[in-house]
Amino acid sequence: MTDVSHYMRTSLTIIKGEIEIVLQKNRKGEEYRKVFKLLEDESTHLQRIVENLSTLAYADAGALVSRKEIIDLTKICERQIEKVKVLKNRKNICLKASLQKNCYIYGDRNRIAELVFNLLENAIKYTPSHKTIFVELFKKESLIFLRIIDEGIGIEIKDLLKVFKRFYRSEAAKKLCKGTGLGLSICCSIVKSHDGELEISTCPGLGTCIEVRLKLITSFS
Numbered sequence: 001m002t003d004v005s006h007y008m009r010t011s012l013t014i015i016k017g018e019i020e021i022v023l024q025k026n027r028k029g030e031e032y033r034k035v036f037k038l039l040e041d042e043s044t045h046l047q048r049i050v051e052n053l054s055t056l057a058y059a060d061a062g063a064l065v066s067r068k069e070i071i072d073l074t075k076i077c078e079r080q081i082e083k084v085k086v087l088k089n090r091k092n093i094c095l096k097a098s099l100q101k102n103c104y105i106y107g108d109r110n111r112i113a114e115l116v117f118n119l120l121e122n123a124i125k126y127t128p129s130h131k132t133i134f135v136e137l138f139k140k141e142s143l144i145f146l147r148i149i150d151e152g153i154g155i156e157i158k159d160l161l162k163v164f165k166r167f168y169r170s171e172a173a174k175k176l177c178k179g180t181g182l183g184l185s186i187c188c189s190i191v192k193s194h195d196g197e198l199e200i201s202t203c204p205g206l207g208t209c210i211e212v213r214l215k216l217i218t219s220f221s
């Protein structure tokens with residue numbers, strides 16, 4: 001928790017500091033734009049922390065899933081892929097998706113969207129520029145498989161169990177980008193509350209595959 005308070009305080013200090021400096025005298029348009037960009041980045045970071053903390057609070061209260069209904073995972077994946085486009089374009093990462101149609105599950109629409117977003121966000125964060133991310137969604141027997149495969153930094157064996165713990169971030173991840181270490185633990189809680197399974201296969205330096213398995217709905221009565 002101390003890390004998160006630290007991140008939040010740092011972000012707020014940056015935001016306040018930048019505003020104070022820019023207000024000291026009249027600036028050129030370009031200078032304002034630079035500051036606004038920085039403010040946007042910091043507030044996005046803060047927003048993510050607050051969202052993640054809120055999700056964790058719901059999970060701890062046993063109220064992570066509010067309303068389950070029949071949802072089309074294909075459509076949710078398409079929407080989330082659209083949502084991360086800006087992030088992946090910023091890094092010139094190519095995202096290839098192969099999504100089977102009509103992958104229906106019984107679940108909480110918002111939480112499942114959050115799950116897919118967190119996994120895509122991680123794949124983008126931990127993959128160097130100009131590499132490729134593959135998203136696969138398919139049905140097999142009574143299950144739906146969602147695979148997010150990246151060509152990123154991978155996860156060291158010693159970190160594999162720890163990455164599911166709240167606030168844990170590998171040293172390699174800390175060097176690469178910002179984060180709070182909450183995304184994957186949230187993903188685990190979401191998958192668990194949908195009676196699903198989440199599995200990581202990874203090779204340091206080569207990439208990571210995260211597979212989520214959820215129950216397929218075939219009968220709609």
Ligand SMILES: Nc1ncnc2c1ncn2[C@@H]1O[C@H](COP(=O)(O)OP(=O)(O)OP(=O)(O)O)[C@@H](O)[C@H]1O
Nearest residue numbers: 122123126154163169170173179180181182183184
């Ligand atoms: N696709 C990936 N490739 C390599 N390492 C990963 C990947 N996904 C997760 N990790 C490792 O697992 C750690 C925990 O991931 P998690 O999503 O929980 O936190 P985060 O991305 O650091 O921060 P945030 O809370 O903002 O998501 C990461 O810090 C990183 O070390």
Ligand SMILES: [Mg+2]
Nearest residue numbers: 122179183184
């Ligand atoms: Mg993350």
